[in-house]
Amino acid sequence: DAKTTQPTSMDCAEGRAANLPCNHSTISGNEYVYWYRQIHSQGPQYIIHGLKNNETNEMASLIITEDRKSSTLILPHATLRDTAVYYCIVRGASNFGNEKLTFGTGTRLTIIP
């Protein structure tokens, strides 16, 4: 699976959009971008994933650049409950041997009141 690079930490004002970047310059054509977050003392929570098109769900939006070498997770109206570590994960298609999620150290997002 391709390696990802994320900033160590970020702050965002409550009510503003939080934009979390991720670089994955070695991503392959069949690899997906997944985002998870982990609130303190809880298990990671799935947020969203995409291949090449932008995706949106009730939690967030995922913007993937045209060359697929980077992506941005957008939380449109951040609340204090969004304070967490956010992990960007690149994962291969569902073939035998690609079942695991490879977590890095993620971005620690702090929402400021």
Next chain:
Amino acid sequence: DAGVTQSPTHLIKTRGQHVTLRCSPISGHKSVSWYQQVLGQGPQFIFQYYEKEERGRGNFPDRFSARQFPNYSSELNVNALLLGDSALYLCASSLWAGDGEQYFGPGTRLTVT
């Protein structure tokens, strides 16, 4: 709907002892994965099981083993505990083995003294 459940919540063991951790997946999910998370790091993949068969194994010693039962619940066993095995052990379930959308339980906090 019940999420992924894990037991026990916390556990204290002595070096050299054996431990068994348990996980019940979300109803309808047939795949269970185990991850180890040490303080300050992202979760690290240990095993994945699907339909009672091992589908993936991370870089962990043979002291770590797991199995999945006909009802899709799972156990993680660790023998000859070391101080370095102290960590949060997370279980995640998904519909099928190749599904990157995994749902994590709250984890079992293991402390080895």
